[in-house]
Amino acid sequence: MGYKLELGAWSAVFAVPNALVDRYIKEADGDQLKVMLWLLRHNGRPYAAEDLAAALGITPQRVDTALGFWMKSGLICSVDTPLDTALTPNHVESPTPAVAPQPKAAPTQPQRPTAPKRMLRPDGLYISERVESSPEIRRLVEEAQNLLGKTLSPALSGTLIQAHEDYGLPCEVILMLIAYANKIGRANTSYIESTVRNWADSNILSIAAAEEKLRELDETAIAWKRCENAFGITSRRAPSKNESQFAHRWVFEWRMPDELLNEAYNRCVDNTGKVNMKYINAILESWHNAGIHTLKEAVDERIAAEARREGAHKPSYDLDEYEKYDIFATEK
Numbered sequence: 001m002g003y004k005l006e007l008g009a010w011s012a013v014f015a016v017p018n019a020l021v022d023r024y025i026k027e028a029d030g031d032q033l034k035v036m037l038w039l040l041r042h043n044g045r046p047y048a049a050e051d052l053a054a055a056l057g058i059t060p061q062r063v064d065t066a067l068g069f070w071m072k073s074g075l076i077c078s079v080d081t082p083l084d085t086a087l088t089p090n091h092v093e094s095p096t097p098a099v100a101p102q103p104k105a106a107p108t109q110p111q112r113p114t115a116p117k118r119m120l121r122p123d124g125l126y127i128s129e130r131v132e133s134s135p136e137i138r139r140l141v142e143e144a145q146n147l148l149g150k151t152l153s154p155a156l157s158g159t160l161i162q163a164h165e166d167y168g169l170p171c172e173v174i175l176m177l178i179a180y181a182n183k184i185g186r187a188n189t190s191y192i193e194s195t196v197r198n199w200a201d202s203n204i205l206s207i208a209a210a211e212e213k214l215r216e217l218d219e220t221a222i223a224w225k226r227c228e229n230a231f232g233i234t235s236r237r238a239p240s241k242n243e244s245q246f247a248h249r250w251v252f253e254w255r256m257p258d259e260l261l262n263e264a265y266n267r268c269v270d271n272t273g274k275v276n277m278k279y280i281n282a283i284l285e286s287w288h289n290a291g292i293h294t295l296k297e298a299v300d301e302r303i304a305a306e307a308r309r310e311g312a313h314k315p316s317y318d319l320d321e322y323e324k325y326d327i328f329a330t331e332k
Contacts, residue, residue, distance in 0.1 A: 016040060017075065023126050024073060031058055035066040039076065122158045130161055137161055140171045144178050148187055156189045159196070167200040173210045180214055184221070220244045223251035230261035231275065246277050254288040259295040 020036060028036070034056045039047070049063040056063070070076045122130075130137045140160055145152055152160070160178075163169045169177075177195055181187040199205075204213050224239045224247045239247065250256045264283040268276055292298050 020075065023123065024075075026123070028069065029066075031056075031062050032066040032069045034058070035063060036070055036075070122161060124154050127154060127157050127161060131157075136171060137164070140164065140174060143175055147175065147178050148182055153189065156192065159189055159193050163192075163196040163200075167196055168205055169196060169199060170205065170207070172207055173199070173205065176207070176210045176214065180217065216248070219252050220248045223247035226251055226258060227261060230258050231265045243277060246281055250281075250284055254284060255293070256284055256288070257293065257295075260284065260287060260293070260298060263295055263298055 016037075024032075035052055038052060038055055049060040049067065052063045053060040067076065131141055132138070141152060141157055144156075144160060160174055163174050164171055174196075177192065177199065178187060181192055181195070199210070199213065202213070204210055220239075224244060227233070227243075227247045227250070228236070250261065261284075264280045264287075265275070267283055268274075268279045272279060287293075287298060287301075290301065292301055
């Protein structure tokens, strides 16, 4: 009588690199894991994106994006020789009918994947390896710690590494961002992460562009402070995006003095019973267009307008139009 080991499905297996699980299991999405597992199963020969797309049931564009992720990680690489698009294993059927052979096109280089809307931070092992192996990353982390006067948390360290590696911000620009966040008391991971995304989307990828952005942020803070004082706002909350834009326009573009900011606020509340930024903006815009720069000029303009209307009060700005909006209305 003979005996054998019954392995069942375990009789045919393939190896998976430790790094795939240890470092990328949280970061990789479904397409990326499918592509990697299929390549591991059929290792030993190159495949075109069309082969993988047919085998996995996804589009070649999604395959290219997944390949870009793994090429960036260093776990796979491209080959210079033409890819054989007829090497898909026999048991994998293409969803499209067979067609006459066509001339082989040169393989396209996978594009660098778009940075995610929410950062997928690297784990502690990856952070340690990058700090150890990259002098640039090590200097970034060390100088960030010096600026903040404390050891960085793993979350913040990972955010800084991804700001440089995934979002393309130079280390000098990242350090400028950290210094500013620390100055305004918002040197936390959430604020820095959202600012990194904003700067990357706005193409703030140089020292000159960062300096201009920081100048704008400083001006906006000054402008909002003046508006708070003129409007009697005591909550000392952070302004919304629209409020910041309005404040910067009034103070630094139109050069409105505090007395006119206060007068516009008072007229808004008197006429609408609430604080309405679009209404205030309409008043200030009318004064700016009319060349009014003092409280006396604004009062004289109102008296003259009332006289022209024979006592029928109708401001030069459209009350009905702006009473519809509230403080959080989106500017158009």
